[in-house]
Amino acid sequence: MEQLQLPLLWLMLAAYVGALAVYGLGIWSRNEKMQHLATKVVYVGLAFTTAVLLLRSVLIGGLPLNNGFEFGLSFVFVAALAYVIIEKRFSIGAIGLFVMPILVVLCCWLVSVDLTIEPVMPALRSYWLAVHVSSAVISYGAFAVSFAVSVAYLLKDKSGDNAQSRLAQSLPSLKVLDEIAYKLIFIGLPFLTIMLVTGAVWAEYAWGAFWSWDPKETWALITWLVYAIYLHTRFLKGFKGRRAAWLSVLGFVAVIFTFFGVSYLLPGMHSYLV
Amino acid sequence: MLKFLSSLKLAVILIAAIAVMSVLATIFPDADAFSSWSFRLVVIAFFINLGLCTVQLLPKFWKQLHRTAADVTENGACKVYDADEAAITAWLKENHYSISREAQNGNVKILAQKGKMGLAAPHLLHISLLIILIGALFSTFNTEGFAMGQVGQTRPFPEELRSVYGETSAVEILDFQTVYDEQQAVDNWVTRFNLYIHGELVAQNVETKVNEPYRYGNLMIYQNSYDYRYLLEVQGLEDEADNTTYGLPDNQAATIGGQTVVAAMVNGKPYVQISDHVNASRGQFVEPGDVLTLTDTGATITYLGTAAYSILELKIRRGTYIVFAGFLLASIASLMFLSGRYRELRILTGGGKKESRIWCYSKSSMVVEEIEEELAEQWPKRQEEQ
Numbered sequence: 001m002e003q004l005q006l007p008l009l010w011l012m013l014a015a016y017v018g019a020l021a022v023y024g025l026g027i028w029s030r031n032e033k034m035q036h037l038a039t040k041v042v043y044v045g046l047a048f049t050t051a052v053l054l055l056r057s058v059l060i061g062g063l064p065l066n067n068g069f070e071f072g073l074s075f076v077f078v079a080a081l082a083y084v085i086i087e088k089r090f091s092i093g094a095i096g097l098f099v100m101p102i103l104v105v106l107c108c109w110l111v112s113v114d115l116t117i118e119p120v121m122p123a124l125r126s127y128w129l130a131v132h133v134s135s136a137v138i139s140y141g142a143f144a145v146s147f148a149v150s151v152a153y154l155l156k157d158k159s160g161d162n163a164q165s166r167l168a169q170s171l172p173s174l175k176v177l178d179e180i181a182y183k184l185i186f187i188g189l190p191f192l193t194i195m196l197v198t199g200a201v202w203a204e205y206a207w208g209a210f211w212s213w214d215p216k217e218t219w220a221l222i223t224w225l226v227y228a229i230y231l232h233t234r235f236l237k238g239f240k241g242r243r244a245a246w247l248s249v250l251g252f253v254a255v256i257f258t259f260f261g262v263s264y265l266l267p268g269m270h271s272y273l274v
Numbered sequence: 275m276l277k278f279l280s281s282l283k284l285a286v287i288l289i290a291a292i293a294v295m296s297v298l299a300t301i302f303p304d305a306d307a308f309s310s311w312s313f314r315l316v317v318i319a320f321f322i323n324l325g326l327c328t329v330q331l332l333p334k335f336w337k338q339l340h341r342t343a344a345d346v347t348e349n350g351a352c353k354v355y356d357a358d359e360a361a362i363t364a365w366l367k368e369n370h371y372s373i374s375r376e377a378q379n380g381n382v383k384i385l386a387q388k389g390k391m392g393l394a395a396p397h398l399l400h401i402s403l404l405i406i407l408i409g410a411l412f413s414t415f416n417t418e419g420f421a422m423g424q425v426g427q428t429r430p431f432p433e434e435l436r437s438v439y440g441e442t443s444a445v446e447i448l449d450f451q452t453v454y455d456e457q458q459a460v461d462n463w464v465t466r467f468n469l470y471i472h473g474e475l476v477a478q479n480v481e482t483k484v485n486e487p488y489r490y491g492n493l494m495i496y497q498n499s500y501d502y503r504y505l506l507e508v509q510g511l512e513d514e515a516d517n518t519t520y521g522l523p524d525n526q527a528a529t530i531g532g533q534t535v536v537a538a539m540v541n542g543k544p545y546v547q548i549s550d551h552v553n554a555s556r557g558q559f560v561e562p563g564d565v566l567t568l569t570d571t572g573a574t575i576t577y578l579g580t581a582a583y584s585i586l587e588l589k590i591r592r593g594t595y596i597v598f599a600g601f602l603l604a605s606i607a608s609l610m611f612l613s614g615r616y617r618e619l620r621i622l623t624g625g626g627k628k629e630s631r632i633w634c635y636s637k638s639s640m641v642v643e644e645i646e647e648e649l650a651e652q653w654p655k656r657q658e659e660q
C-alpha cells in the first residue's frame with residue numbers, strides 16, 4: 001500500500017497542472033466553458049488529494065499531520081478545498097490561474113520528499129499538537145487562496161480595472177477581489193491564533209516553556225503580526241485595495257518562510273518537521 | 275497625546291516594529307534581540323497602546339450592544355423596499371436577527387442586530403492579548419535547572435532553585451523506563467521518583483514523562499532527557515580515591531589512572547577502549563563482569579553494565595496560569611470571530627404603508643451587499659435615497 005502513495009501524488013500533480021493549463025487556455029480564448037472544465041479538473045485533483053490523505057491516514061493509523069510531508073499534503077488539500085468553495089460561492093474561475101501554481105509547486109515538493117513512514121517522536125505524541133497542526137493547515141490554506149486573489153488583484157490593477165486584456169476581463173472587479181482576500185484573511189487569522197495558542201500550550205507541556213523564541217515560533221508570530229496589520233490598516237484611510245493586496249502577499253511570504261525557510265535555512269527546535 | 279497613544283495608527287506602527295525586529299532577530303540570533311531594551315520598550319508601548327485603545331473601545335462596544343430602536347435615526351443613504359412592517363419583521367425573524375421595535379405616531383422604528391459574538395470578538399481578543407502579556411511578564415521570573423541521576427540515586431535540587439527550596443529538597447529516582455508502542459517505536463520516557471521538599475517526603479512514587487510533566491504547586495518536573503552510562507569499576511590504582519565506580523557517558527573519553535578510556539556502543543554492543551601514550555590502544559566488546567587490564571602495575575577495570583540516567587528539568591513557574599487564561603480567552607475570541615460578522619439593520623417603516631427604509635451596517639462591505647441583494651430579491655428595490 002505504501003507504494004501506492006507516489007503514483008497517486010503524481011496523478012494529483014498532473015490534475016493540478018492540467019487544471020492550470022485549461023484555466024490558461026480558457027482565459028486566453030475567453031472561453032467560459034473551458035474555465036468551468038478547468039474547475040472540474042480541480043475537483044479531480046482534490047479527489048486524488050483526498051485519496052492520498054486517506055491512504056496515508058490508514059498507513060500511519062492516525063491523522064496525517066505528523067511530519068513535513070503530511071503537513072504539506074494537508075495544506076494542498078485545504079488550499080484546494082478553500083479555492084473550490086470560493087469558486088462556487090463567487091463563480092470566479094479565473095482565480096484558479098493563480099491558485100493552481102501554488103498547488104503545483106507544493107505537489108512538486110511532495111513528490112520529491114521521502115514518503116517512508118517513520119515513527120513519531122515522543123514529544124510529538126500530543127493532542128495539543130493535533131489541534132495545533134490542523135489549525136495551522138486551515139489558516140495556511142485560507143492564506144494561500146487570499147494570496148492568489150491578491151496577486152490577481154495586483155495584476156488586474158496594473159492593467160487598469162476596465163482594461164481590455166483577456167485576464168483582466170475574466171477576473172471580477174478589483175473591489176470584489178479585495179473583499180474576497182479580506183474575507184479569507186478574516187477566517188485565516190483566528191485559526192492562526194488557535195495555532196499559536198495550542199502550540200504554546202503544547203510547548204509548555206513538552207519542553208517546559210510556552211515560548212522560547214525559536215525561529216519557527218518567531219516566524220509564526222511574524223505571520224500573525226503581518227495579518228493583524230492587514231486587518232487593522234483596513235480601518236485606516238487609503239489602505240484598502242493595492243496596499244492591502246501587498247500586505248496579503250507579504251503575509252503569505254511569511255507563511256511560506258515559516259513552513260520552508262525556517263526548516264531549511266534557519267536552525268531550530270522545529271526543524272525535525274521536515 | 276492620549277489620542278495618539280491609543281490610536282490605530284500607532285498600533286500599526288508598533289505591530290510592524292515588533293514584526294521587523296523579530297525578523298532581524300531570527301537572521302542575527304546572536305544579538306539576542308528579544309531580551310534587548312529596544313524590543314522590550316516596543317512591547318511595553320504596544321501594551322499601553324492596546325490597553326488605552328481597549329479602554330476607549332469598550333464603552334462604545336457596550337453602547338452598540340445595547341442599542342435600541344430609539345437610536346434609529348435617518349442618517350446617510352438608505353435603500354427603500356416595498357415591504358410593510360409585518361413582512362420585514364417576518365424576514366428578520368426568519369434570519370435570526372434580534373429585534374428592537376419602537377412605534378411613534380404611526381411610524382415604526384426597528385433595530386435588528388445579528389452576530390453580537392462577532393462584535394465582541396475583537397475586544398475579547400485584545401483583552402486576552404493584554405492578559406497574555408501580563409502573564410509573560412511574570413514568567414520572565416521563572417527559574418529552572420536540571421537534576422540528573424541514576425536509578426536509585428537521590429539528587430538535590432539544582433542550584434537555581436535552592437533560594438526557594440533550600441539545600442534539603444531532592445528527587446529520589448526510583449525508576450527510568452523507555453516505553454515502546456506496538457510498532458516497537460519509542461512512545462515515551464518515564465521517570466518514577468520520590469519528591470522531598472525541605473527534607474520532607476511530599477510525593478511518593480510519582481511519575482513524569484514527556485508531554486505529561488509532574489506538578490507540585492508552582493514546581494514543574496519535566497522529563498527532559500536521558501542518558502546511558504557505562505559503569506566501570508576500577509581497582510588497584512595507587513591513589514585509593516581513584517578506585518571507584520565510574521559512570522562514563524557514551525563515546526566520551528575519560529582519563530582514569532593516566533589512561534584514556536572510552537566506552538561506546540559498536541554495532542549495538544558495548545565496547546571499551548583503553549589507550550595511553552606508550553602502548554597502542556586496546557579495545558574489546560564487553561559483557562557485565564568482564565575484567566580489563568588498565569595499567570602495567572596491575573590496576574583493572576571491571577565492566578558492570580550500563581545504567582540509565584534520567585535528566586529532569588525542574589522549573590518554578592510564575593504567571594503561566596495567567597498566560598493560559600489569556601490563551602483560553604484568545605481561543606474563545608477566535609471561535610467568536612468565526613461565528614460570523616456583526617450586522618445591523620436600522621429600519622423605518624409602518625403607518626400601514628408598504629414601504630420600509632433600511633440602513634444596513636457591517637464592517638465588511640461584502641456583507642452589506644449580500645444583505646441588500648437578499649432584500650432586493652424579496653422586494654424589488656424601488657429606489658435609493660440619499
Ligand code: HEM
Nearest residue numbers: 225228231280281282285289320323324327396399400637
Ligand atoms: C497583534 C495584536 C492584535 C491583534 C491580533 C488584533 C486583532 C484584531 C482583529 C482580528 C480585529 C477585527 C478586525 C476586523 O473586524 O476586520 C481587530 C479590530 C480592532 N483592533 Fe485589534 N488586534 C491587535 C492589536 C490592536 C492594537 C494594539 C490596537 C490599538 C489601537 C487595536 C485596535 C483595534 C480596533 C480599534 C479594532 C476595531 C474594533 C471594532 O470592531 O470596532 N488592535 N483587532
